[in-house]
Amino acid sequence: MQINVRNLVKVHIPARMSVVFRCVLFSRLSTFKRITGLTQVIRLGHIAPLPQRKTPGSSTVITRAANSVITMARRVDKISSCCPRCLSSKASAQDGKARVKRVSIEGNIAVGKSTFARLLQSACPDWEVMAEPVSKWQNIESGTSRGTDASSQTVSNLLQMMYQDPLRWSYTFQTYSCMSRLRTQLQPPPARLLNSEGSPVQVYERSVYSDRYIFALNMFELGCINSTEWAVYQDWHSLLVEQFGHQVELEGIIYLSAPPKKCMERLEQRGRPEEKGVKLDYLEKLHIQHERWLIKKSTEIHFEKLKQIPVLQLDAGVEFQTDREVQEQFITMVKNFFSAL
Numbered sequence: 130m131q132i133n134v135r136n137l138v139k140v141h142i143p144a145r146m147s148v149v150f151r152c153v154l155f156s157r158l159s160t161f162k163r164i165t166g167l168t169q170v171i172r173l174g175h176i177a178p179l180p181q182r183k184t185p186g187s188s189t190v191i192t193r194a195a196n197s198v199i200t201m202a203r204r205v206d207k208i209s210s211c212c213p214r215c216l217s218s219k220a221s222a223q224d225g226k227a228r229v230k231r232v233s234i235e236g237n238i239a240v241g242k243s244t245f246a247r248l249l250q251s252a253c254p255d256w257e258v259m260a261e262p263v264s265k266w267q268n269i270e271s272g273t274s275r276g277t278d279a280s281s282q283t284v285s286n287l288l289q290m291m292y293q294d295p296l297r298w299s300y301t302f303q304t305y306s307c308m309s310r311l312r313t314q315l316q317p318p319p320a321r322l323l324n325s326e327g328s329p330v331q332v333y334e335r336s337v338y339s340d341r342y343i344f345a346l347n348m349f350e351l352g353c354i355n356s357t358e359w360a361v362y363q364d365w366h367s368l369l370v371e372q373f374g375h376q377v378e379l380e381g382i383i384y385l386s387a388p389p390k391k392c393m394e395r396l397e398q399r400g401r402p403e404e405k406g407v408k409l410d411y412l413e414k415l416h417i418q419h420e421r422w423l424i425k426k427s428t429e430i431h432f433e434k435l436k437q438i439p440v441l442q443l444d445a446g447v448e449f450q451t452d453r454e455v456q457e458q459f460i461t462m463v464k465n466f467f468s469a470l
């Protein structure tokens with residue numbers, strides 16, 4: 130089991146830092162944090178010693194300078210907690226929707242995301258899990274735009290079509306999977322979370338980001354999406370994500386990782402009919418995509434906030450379905466991770 134803290138070492142100290150630091154006494158802490166991107170560092174500093182090493186994909190090392198930034202930021206945290214003006218603005222920003230954090234669970238096929246999601250759902254009433262809309266993909270309906278018309282009926286199983294003829298259906302699949310993920314991410318949090326006095330978190334099983342940086346990219350690299358389709362996909366994906374802005378932004382990612390062979394065993398054990406033809410080779414490719422995006426950080430990312438996103442990596446290769454001890458360890462790590470976001 131390991132927590133990925135790689136992203137934490139990416140501390141950038143803007144030249145205007147000292148000016149910002151002086152001004153922060155008179156402005157809101159949230160603004161300061163937005164400018165400096167220090168939120169994660171401040172909070173995570175409470176739970177984990179900061180690593181002193183160079184990371185792949187990052188030229189920035191935590192040095193004494195970075196540590197002094199953290200010390201300054203901690204002082205700012207103290208300052209803000211005794212300044213009434215900061216307190217009131219913080220309170221208003223914390224109202225309702227703005228206070229609900231958003232996190233996605235990412236990982237290979239059959240690694241155990243739904244199983245883990247159920248565990249989270251039962252662990253805390255302040256956490257709400259949104260399942261991946263697989264049943265929508267299995268039941269494409271005719272009728273109105275949302276399939277809500279009483280006369281609508283299932284016309285096809287797009288998941289099956291994509292696995293049976295990926296060359297023909299991959300692009301169509303990615304348009305639909307991305308659209309349905311977007312719809313899921315745009316849904317307002319339930320009242321339970323909005324009214325919560327604790328720390329509400331909305332958790333999504335995968336996201337519009339894994340749609341692009343795992344699956345669509347993989348299909349392109351496999352030749353199942355051609356370069357024209359890939360260019361078109363990327364163009365509308367960027368437009369949608371930019372237009373919806375913070376509504377689809379995430380504050381963190383939980384990455385469940387396991388060896389592809391383990392995922393293959395679980396996939397076979399689950400026996401979803403559409404996945405009968407899935408080969409180990411495909412899971413290995415998806416594993417590489419996850420590692421490139423979330424660990425090595427070598428995937429080219431097009432959204433600034435996503436580049437800096439904190440990632441909690443959990444070793445899902447272990448039995449966590451029934452082992453209470455492992456479940457408790459996972460929940461503790463998730464709680465710490467959430468409170469640091």
Ligand SMILES: Nc1ncnc2c1ncn2[C@@H]1O[C@H](COP(=O)(O)OP(=O)(O)OP(=O)(O)O)[C@@H](O)[C@H]1O
Pocket residue numbers: 236237238239240241242243244245261395396398399445446447448449450
């Ligand atoms: N930690 C675990 N140990 C043993 N078996 C597990 C574990 N996690 C999940 N499983 C089993 O593996 C299978 C796949 O799990 P699950 O459906 O949760 O995967 P998933 O990641 O949500 O899949 P998908 O990528 O298709 O959405 C299920 O049969 C589940 O019971």
Ligand SMILES: Nc1nc(=O)c2ncn([C@H]3C[C@H](O)[C@@H](CO)O3)c2[nH]1
Pocket residue numbers: 238261263288291302303306339340344345348404
């Ligand atoms: N091609 C493709 N693109 C996606 O964005 C995507 N998201 C999930 N899946 C497949 C994995 C499981 O079989 C099943 C349920 O996760 O659906 C996808 N397949």
